[in-house]
Amino acid sequence: MGKPKRERSLADNEAMAVTKNLRVSPRKLNLVAGLIRGKNVEHALADLEFSRKRIAQDVRKCVMSAVANAENNHSLDVNELVVAEAHVGKNLVMKRFHARGRGRASGILKPFSQITVIVREKEEEKSAKPAKKKAVAKPEAGAKAKKAAKPAKAAASAKGEATKEKKPVAVKKTAKATATAKSQSTKEKKPAAAKKASPAKKAAKETE
Helix, strand or coil: CCCCCCCCCCCCCEEEEEEEEECCCHHHHHHHHHHHCCCEHHHHHHHHHCCCCCCHHHHHHHHHHHHHHHHHCCCCCHHHEEEEEEEEEEEEEEEEEEECHHHCEEEEEEEEEEEEEEEEECCHHHHHHHHHHHHHHHHHHHHHHHHHHHHHHHHHHHHHHHHHHHHHHHHHHHHHHHHHHHHHHHHHHHHHHHHHHHHHHHHHHHHC
16 A cells, blocks of 8 residues: 655645755855746746856756646646746765875865755736736826816916906006096186186286
């Protein structure tokens, strides 16, 4: 009787590949893993192919293995895969020695490491896109309301300016009317004064 089947630790839209006993230190391997985290599979493979790191080719093989597992074992779309995670871990360490002066020796450590690559299909990003569109639509409605309010404000300001301009005209008209009335009154008063002065002149002439 065989042992029971182990439950799958990953989600339905994920696939994994592991490469062990890589002849590089975990610190150097983590630099290469940081180049591909969160990138599309095509871009990640292109970056690894043209990378100048020696271990980049082994990491590229691991990514290609994860993509093959996703396509063949879990029927995922290769064009929608993203490198979701890239874990780096320690492995065995070979110990050597180096001869030094006075018959002494110094230790040399040759570490090995391993990498785990998890690829994921972009289903969450597709469902998140409509939410972003709705959030963007609200500011547009506000902008339209502001644009509609601007002409109303401009019309109100134009009316206010028109009323301001009309008031001085009325004042000018009243001023002209008062000026004309005064001139007419003075004209009417002058002949009366002239008439009053004429009898006095006549009396003076008679006395002479």
